[in-house]
Amino acid sequence: MTYAEEDFLQLSGLQHFAFCRRQWALIHIEQQWRENLRTVEGDLFHRRAHDEQARERRGDVLILRGLSVVSLTLGISGKCDVVEFRADPGGVPIRGEEGLWLPFPIEYKRGAPKAHQADELQLCAQAMCLEEMLCCRIPEGALFYGETRRRTLVPFSKELRETVRGMLEEMHQLYRRGYTPKVRRSKSCSACSLQELCLPALMKERDVDAYLRQAMEVES
Template sequence: MIYPEEDFLQLSGLQHFKFCRRQWALIYIENQWAENFRTTDGAILHENAHNGGFAESRGDLLVTRDMRIFSRTLGVSGACDVLEFRRGKTGIPLKGRQGLWQPYPVEYKRGQPKENTADALQLCGQAMCLEEMLCCEIPRGALYYGEPRRRTQVDFTPELRQEVKSLLSEMHELYRRGYTPKVKPSKPCNACSLKELCLPKLMRGRSVSAYLRGAMEDEP
């Protein structure tokens, strides 16, 4: 399937969707948002990564920042925090440079490596977009976490790629329907930046938008 540009979803939403489908829907369907320490801290961490196309060259390494990416087959668009090109035996030719250069995406994250695959899925999604744009294979990339201040390499396995496709397909269907999943309270709710908007104990059967409309109608 080929998605038209007007139907593209934000690739960054993939990690939200993996963490909580309702959180993703509140942000991207109902346009709700709230910041807590985690989102603010994450935004600060990204400031050094996103530098509007800044490029750095060190021998057999070329570093680009904030590269815009998209995929028509996945129906998403976004940006790479950092995209490295490493000269070697595989990769793509780059104008004005000798040899082949292997793309290697790097995503910056706050905190420590997660137990789930949310961050790895987002990074894999970036690689799949790049593969479609650059007509090459990208077998791995890296996640850089703020607390250990080191990279964690991620292999883009067939299983991880299939999960990216499956989740994005589900995201497109929910977005098309305009449907916000019901609350499923769990331990991660306590750390969610949308906890006060989601109201997990109250919103088991209602959308945030419906709750807000009802609250406004009840005001004198």
Template sequence: MYSEDEYLQLSGIQHFAFCRRQWALIHIEQQWEENFRTADGRLMHERAHDSSLKEHRGNIIIARGMRVSSAEYGISGECDVVEFHRDEQNGVFIRTLGGKYLPVPIEYKRGSEKETDCDKLQLCAQVMCLEEMLCCEINSGYIYYGEPKKRSAVEMTGELRKSTAALLREMHELYDRRYTPKVRRTKSCNACSLSNICLPSSEKLSAAHYINEMLENDL
């Protein structure tokens, strides 16, 4: 169990899965560079978190910007949206809502569905927090993609949970050592919001070294 002052930012898991170095630059070295993708994504999250947009839809109550944390995994953060579906049979009793509900988190992303699992890992970390806080089991959640403005269901498989837990453990290990991994060029660098901060130091690499690295990473 982690104490609260050891908690890492939940959303960092998406950076960590994308590139360990990117995560370390943001979360250990506190460097951040905003480009179009991050600015647009931030605006989308602000809209999702706008607490003036409260909704009750039939048997569903929608909470926005809900704070979540997990002592077991040492993380805290916010869920963009959590829908509480009234379910007297399978739901968990939530005193403030006065009934039994199934929580279903929804993470908002600006772009389209990615080939990597970065978004799913973030959603799974949210699920693990909600399960710990509400003593319940959540079997699925959703990721809403700005393109094509559609929700995609994500099942919380044992494999996804295992990968999420392993990444969170690794994040804590790197953070405890305050270790920033060295540059490792991959295709991800082309879409990286920190490439201007990160890559100049790698320009000293010879062209041959760079080409070898690219070929290795493509295999």
């Protein structure tokens, strides 16, 4: 199966979905958003990585930033923070460069490694897009965390790839339905930038759009 361009979802939404399906739906279906300190710091951290004009060469490593990627089979598009192309006889040709190069995607995160797999899933999806675009196989990538200032190696296992595909299929189904999942309260709710929009203590039965419509009707 392949997706039409108008049906593409944002690749970055996979991280939101893995963290909280409701958060993803509020952002990507209901178009709700609210900044907090974490989101602002994260945005600034990513801007430093996303210098699309930068093309850096370090020996046998070519570094590209803000590289746009897409997958027709997954139905997603987005950008990679950094992709290191390493000279490798099993790699692929790159325009303007001699030899063959194997991509190694790197995603930058403001905080520290997490207990859940949201970051790993987003990185794996980037690799799967690159594989489809470049007709190659990417075995691993890395997450760079701002707090630890070091890379965490991420192998792109069969299980991780299957989880990416399964989640994206579910995301497409929910998006087509325009459905926002109900609240499932957790410890993560207190750190979510959408807490005041999600209203986890109140929205067990109602969606945010209905709540906001009612609030506006009362005010008018």
